Amino acid sequence: MAKNESCCSTQLIDGDGSFNDAGIEHFIKEVKLAECGLSYAVVSIMGPQSSGKSTLLNNLFNTNFREMDAFKGRSQTTKGIWMAKCAGIEPCTLVMDLEGTDGRERGEDDTAFEKQSALFALAVSDIVLINMWCHDIGREQAANKPLLKTVFQVMMRLFSPRKTTLMFVIRDKTRTPLENLEPVLREDIQKIWDSVPKPEAHKETPLSEFFNVEVVALSSFEEKEDQFREQVANLRQRFFHSIAPGGLAGDRRGVVPASGFSFSAQQIWKVIKENKDLDLPAHKVMVATVRCEEIANEKYAAFTASETWSVLEEAVQSGPVSGFGKKLNSVLSTFLSEYDAEATYFDEGVRSAKRKQLEDKLLQLVQPAYQTMLGHLRSETLEKFKEAFEKALSAGEGFSVAAHNCTKSFMATFDERAADAVVELANWDSSKVRDKLHRDIDAHVASVRAAKLAELTSSYEAKLNEALSAPIEALLDGANNETWPAIRKLLQRETASAVSGLSSALSGFDMDEQTKDKMLTGLQDYARGVVETKTREEAARVLIRMKDRFSTLFSHDSDSMPRVWTGKEDIRAITKTARSASLKLLSVMAAIRLDDAPDNIETTLTSALVDTKSNAAAVTDRSITTYDPLASSTWEQVPSSKTLITPVQCKSLWRQFRAETEYSVTQAISAQEANKRNNNWLPPPWAIVALLILGFNEFMTLLRNPLYLFVIFVGFLVIKALWVQLDIAGEFRNGALPGLLSLSTKILPTVMNLMRKLAEEGQVPVNNNPQRNAAMASKSYQNGSSSSDTSSIASSGLTSSGTGTVYNSPTKED
Numbered sequence: 001m002a003k004n005e006s007c008c009s010t011q012l013i014d015g016d017g018s019f020n021d022a023g024i025e026h027f028i029k030e031v032k033l034a035e036c037g038l039s040y041a042v043v044s045i046m047g048p049q050s051s052g053k054s055t056l057l058n059n060l061f062n063t064n065f066r067e068m069d070a071f072k073g074r075s076q077t078t079k080g081i082w083m084a085k086c087a088g089i090e091p092c093t094l095v096m097d098l099e100g101t102d103g104r105e106r107g108e109d110d111t112a113f114e115k116q117s118a119l120f121a122l123a124v125s126d127i128v129l130i131n132m133w134c135h136d137i138g139r140e141q142a143a144n145k146p147l148l149k150t151v152f153q154v155m156m157r158l159f160s161p162r163k164t165t166l167m168f169v170i171r172d173k174t175r176t177p178l179e180n181l182e183p184v185l186r187e188d189i190q191k192i193w194d195s196v197p198k199p200e201a202h203k204e205t206p207l208s209e210f211f212n213v214e215v216v217a218l219s220s221f222e223e224k225e226d227q228f229r230e231q232v233a234n235l236r237q238r239f240f241h242s243i244a245p246g247g248l249a250g251d252r253r254g255v256v257p258a259s260g261f262s263f264s265a266q267q268i269w270k271v272i273k274e275n276k277d278l279d280l281p282a283h284k285v286m287v288a289t290v291r292c293e294e295i296a297n298e299k300y301a302a303f304t305a306s307e308t309w310s311v312l313e314e315a316v317q318s319g320p321v322s323g324f325g326k327k328l329n330s331v332l333s334t335f336l337s338e339y340d341a342e343a344t345y346f347d348e349g350v351r352s353a354k355r356k357q358l359e360d361k362l363l364q365l366v367q368p369a370y371q372t373m374l375g376h377l378r379s380e381t382l383e384k385f386k387e388a389f390e391k392a393l394s395a396g397e398g399f400s401v402a403a404h405n406c407t408k409s410f411m412a413t414f415d416e417r418a419a420d421a422v423v424e425l426a427n428w429d430s431s432k433v434r435d436k437l438h439r440d441i442d443a444h445v446a447s448v449r450a451a452k453l454a455e456l457t458s459s460y461e462a463k464l465n466e467a468l469s470a471p472i473e474a475l476l477d478g479a480n481n482e483t484w485p486a487i488r489k490l491l492q493r494e495t496a497s498a499v500s501g502l503s504s505a506l507s508g509f510d511m512d513e514q515t516k517d518k519m520l521t522g523l524q525d526y527a528r529g530v531v532e533t534k535t536r537e538e539a540a541r542v543l544i545r546m547k548d549r550f551s552t553l554f555s556h557d558s559d560s561m562p563r564v565w566t567g568k569e570d571i572r573a574i575t576k577t578a579r580s581a582s583l584k585l586l587s588v589m590a591a592i593r594l595d596d597a598p599d600n601i602e603t604t605l606t607s608a609l610v611d612t613k614s615n616a617a618a619v620t621d622r623s624i625t626t627y628d629p630l631a632s633s634t635w636e637q638v639p640s641s642k643t644l645i646t647p648v649q650c651k652s653l654w655r656q657f658r659a660e661t662e663y664s665v666t667q668a669i670s671a672q673e674a675n676k677r678n679n680n681w682l683p684p685p686w687a688i689v690a691l692l693i694l695g696f697n698e699f700m701t702l703l704r705n706p707l708y709l710f711v712i713f714v715g716f717l718v719i720k721a722l723w724v725q726l727d728i729a730g731e732f733r734n735g736a737l738p739g740l741l742s743l744s745t746k747i748l749p750t751v752m753n754l755m756r757k758l759a760e761e762g763q764v765p766v767n768n769n770p771q772r773n774a775a776m777a778s779k780s781y782q783n784g785s786s787s788s789d790t791s792s793i794a795s796s797g798l799t800s801s802g803t804g805t806v807y808n809s810p811t812k813e814d
């Protein structure tokens, strides 16, 4: 028979006992075993070498195992273990062709592989076909007896094995009916079972507990092929739906899910080769563990590579993704469902544990994205809150109401959006992020509140500053007895107005009374502070103000007109009045009197600085026992915090003030005296009138005779020349007598000089020498001008003295 290898048969384990990992993987994929779940069966065949096993399988399952060529003699064709898929049998049935026993090739003593392959077949298969010659039944030296012994022995090494169907296929059946043969065979089997040494636990265990024994007989394939084929066809029917209850492979307890078959077979073979005991239940768990882990890893890898997740993960980096939770839940459940589907037939405990691990891994993978999502929601909600809060405040909503409403509304928005991002599987707690958002909102509200309160306070402070500064300056400028009462009144009025304004503005802030009172008190203190600062500023300039006041009162009359020192004014009285007023200013500015407490500053200052009697006494009595009320750095009844100018400073200021105003007084006195002198120079008015009346006739005569007029004119010129030459005005400046004496000595030489000059002039003809004329004219002009200048200086001096006006401008004084 032709030896061929179809795509559906592969060598599972070679003759040397090596497991063909790649081959079986390929085979499993080709026959699509992984999709079968638990719906598959495995059939093995054991038997002596060249007993027609391959021939039977190929006929029974339409496989193409290698068969021996009948014409070449009986030699081993099947080495190791081969596997193929039964064609046309449902459910998927795999069949394994085992290397024949009693092989001449391995020798009599080499039964190791035989035992190993028998154990492997028992561990992996649902149904084990034991191929035997009919003539061996009842024979002591039957070829399959050692094989059966091996089977039963190795069976003991499987812990809690499933019930395997042992189907004895009697080949080349004789005319003896099966009914007669089967009891003999079963007796043989029982004998072998009994003879096999068993562990204590299974000493009394019947064969039927481990095996379901079936017996079939087939005619010779070589001699009665038609019958053989017919019987094989009938036998084939028994393999249909073999996994159904009562079927040939009805015991499904130990079955490994199809997707784990390859790994399971590999591991079983490994254990067998290591000559270890094979704990099938533990093996099943191990296979489940490995396979479930593999499936979980596959699903995890598939999830990470999935487009849905990649898109979602990328999108969430740049901002919140709407329907985040829904999308993530959907993709997670897709991959978990796939895991469930693939791992469904594995041990439940293992499967669940691995699923949990997969879930954890997946959740661990997606958690950063979820946290990012929550982070976006938190920051976006916070930003929107800020905007809405600002808008609400701009719209005039009360601070506390706006804060409460906005907080409530935006926390609800966050909750809603966080719910949208929830990953059902994880049930992660978003409360920490929520708390953080709440804290951020509260912090923002607190900072806005602090800023608004500061803004309010500073606006009212600015108002107070504006309302108090200028009026206080004006009040202090006109310092009098009413200054401090007026300042107190102003302070009270403006403070009350500011406090009421701030109080009503604060009503929207929902603050406790204590804080509110503190703020209002702070504003009141600020107002007092403004007054105090302003008065301190003004006090620092008290000397200038005193001089101003002195200057104003001293240089201006009661109508505020500049005073002209005509000589009639009582400079002493004016000076006293002006100094008293300046002292008043000093006393007003000496202390802050916001509390209406009585003090004796003014009295002390007046008595110490202005009171002439006491002053004079002090001046005359220079004894060391004299008490100076200003020799102190504090005022009686005035605390030092309220003192602006100490008594000692007052004294020093007053001294400076007096020194700096002294000049004005001296000037005024000089001006007054000069004025008096100027007024004495002219004749009395009555004399001028008498002159005019009595001299009228002479004046008229002169007008009628031009010669007189000419003589008078010449006389005037002569007198004028003498006046200039002799400087008569200058001579009389020191009194009449010294002037006359000086003139009497100077007059004769001067007249002589004048005459000589006139004589010199007369010697030169007029118009003869134009140059000389011009020079003379020029000299004459210069003389005239000089005299004119002198007269103008004199006149100016007169005018200056005559007016007697002294403008004591403050700047000049200062």
Ligand SMILES: Nc1nc2c(ncn2[C@@H]2O[C@H](COP(=O)(O)OP(=O)(O)OP(=O)(O)O)[C@@H](O)[C@H]2O)c(=O)[nH]1
Pocket: 048, 049, 050, 051, 052, 053, 054, 055, 056, 066, 067, 068, 069, 070, 071, 075, 076, 077, 078, 099, 100, 171, 172, 219, 220, 221, 222, 223
């Ligand atoms: N007498 C007899 N010979 C058979 C029967 N079936 C097959 N043979 C012959 O037995 C020989 C061995 O057949 P195989 O099917 O190769 O036997 P095998 O058990 O698979 O052999 P190994 O794989 O080498 O162990 C072949 O020459 C077959 O023609 C049968 O039913 N009766």
